[in-house]
Amino acid sequence: MRINGERLKKTITDMAQIGATPNGGVTRLALSDEDKDARDLLKRWMIETGLEIRIDDFGNLYGRRPGTDPEAGAILIGSHLDSVPAGGRFDGVVGVLASLEVLRTFKDLGIQTKRPVEMVNFTGEEGARFSPPMLGSGGITQMFSSSFIYDRVDADGVRFEDELIRIGYRGESPHRAKNVQHFVELHIEQGPILDTERVPIGAVEGIVGVSWLEVTVRGVRGHAGSTPMAMRRDALIAASVMVSAIAEVATQADKDLLLTVGKFVPRSSAPNVIPDEVTFSVDIRHYDSLIRKRGVQAVKDLLMSIGREKGVDVSVVDLWNMEPTVFSKSLVELICEVSSFLGYPVRKIRGGIGHDAKYMNEICPSAMIFIPCVEGKSHCEDELASWEDIEKGTNVLLHVVYRLAQQ
Ligand SMILES: [Zn+2]
Structure with a gap:
């Protein structure tokens, strides 16, 4: 047949x-x-x-x-x-x-x-x-x-x-x-x-299963010409460091853990303005619920620690979860x-x-x-x-x- x-x-x-x-x-x-x-x-x-x-x-x-x-x-x-x-x-x-x-x-x-x-x-x-x-x-x-x-x-x-x-x-x-x-x-x-x-x-x-996080990073706005590098709280630089570090979580936690930043939106500004706010998404997937949830926690911990290091505020919203x-x-x-x-x-x-x-x-x-x-x-x-x-x-x-x- x-x-x-x-x-x-x-x-x-x-x-x-x-x-x-x-x-x-x-x-x-x-x-x-x-x-x-x-x-x-x-x-x-x-x-x-x-x-x-x-x-x-x-x-x-x-x-x-x-x-x-x-x-x-x-x-x-x-x-x-x-x-x-x-x-x-x-x-x-x-x-x-x-x-x-x-x-x-x-x-x-x-x-x-x-x-x-x-x-x-x-x-x-x-x-x-x-x-x-x-x-x-x-x-x-x-x-x-x-x-x-x-x-x-x-x-x-x-x-x-x-x-x-x-x-x-x-x-x-x-x-x-x-x-x-x-x-x-x-x-x-x-x-x-x-x-x-x-x-x-x-x-x-x-x-x-899937978890979606929405991350907002807030720094301080300033003039590109008058704020020394060491005195800046640049939200965009902090957020960039976070995105690179997130990929590392996947490598370390579990080979099947999938982490994606698919959306990265700096608040619109100008070339001579130090960015004060960035919002980005994190999509976290794994077949095992427990590993996924541990991945979510590891990402949150990482974001907070980078935030402290860079002197920016970080808030994370749990947007969506699917088992x-x-x-x-x-x-x-x-x-x-x-x-x-x-x-x-x-x-x-x-x-x-x-x-x-x-x-x-x-x-x-x-x-x-x-x-x-x-x-x-x-x-x-x-x-x-x-x-x-x-x-x-x-x-x-x-x-x-x-x-x-x-x-
Ligand atoms: Zn289809």
Whole structure:
């Protein structure tokens, strides 16, 4: 039993026309006209595949293939069709269209499963237009309330709910996914590990936890020409020393601890003014909650000690914390087993980014299958996954779903 690689390639290529950018990427922001067109096309394909279509109150779009046991919990598969501005053709899309290909293959081969198999396109995974990310999956898993989601506004002050109604995708709450046995998401890795190691399949063990700090460094403003170096309390120099030192914490604490200063904003000034204030962010990630929390503390201690040394005030705000996700061990083993059965090299891997599967794992044992993306590039127009790897990943999804749906 294998999927039809040529058909899948054509499906992904056709979808990439919607919101296509000049340099080979796509812009398909959540609930935009392009998102509507992508949904309409997907819905047409799902109807042609004989699936029962449902849309829930967050606009999540489902296609269901009934099983022989009407009481049995469903196997849900899918991902997202929305993108970041000038994003790639594969992020999310591969997971949605691979799911469609799995159901097309079941149809072609006349396969009857015991459990129903459902595919889903989740609304607003990227968080690029309506923040935070993963609103659709967060809605059905009750991470967010309906009113919270409906009242999200984009940069122009346009409400989520108004846009959902405008594009014709506000369905009903009884249509949300329910009685789900397992959720499985195929996704590009969005990192360089599989590509570097030339391994086509990653069995994802979990997703790292994240802490965000917002650091403000305050010194004293002065004239560049009249304040001797030794008498300065320069916020920018102190903050620069802090940023360099933070990278050292990662090296010393744990090889898997990830520390990033992605935002560094000196209060705007002039060339002849000694800067008095700098704000910067620290993003801290680790798979182990305890190591991450120790990392957070080590960063805070370091910032305070450099602050004292440089004579500047330092304040640190804990902006956001997200605990790690651990996927079902038996599903990880199943992905490894199926990959070996198909003759594909496979390795266990940990995800560093949030995905819909993260929230779905809160309501049912879930799993993710990663495939490589070239040089780990993602969220950009030259994001690329090879057709060969996409086909392999989809075959793994096919067999994983088949086995789960017969249990
Ligand atoms: Zn994605």
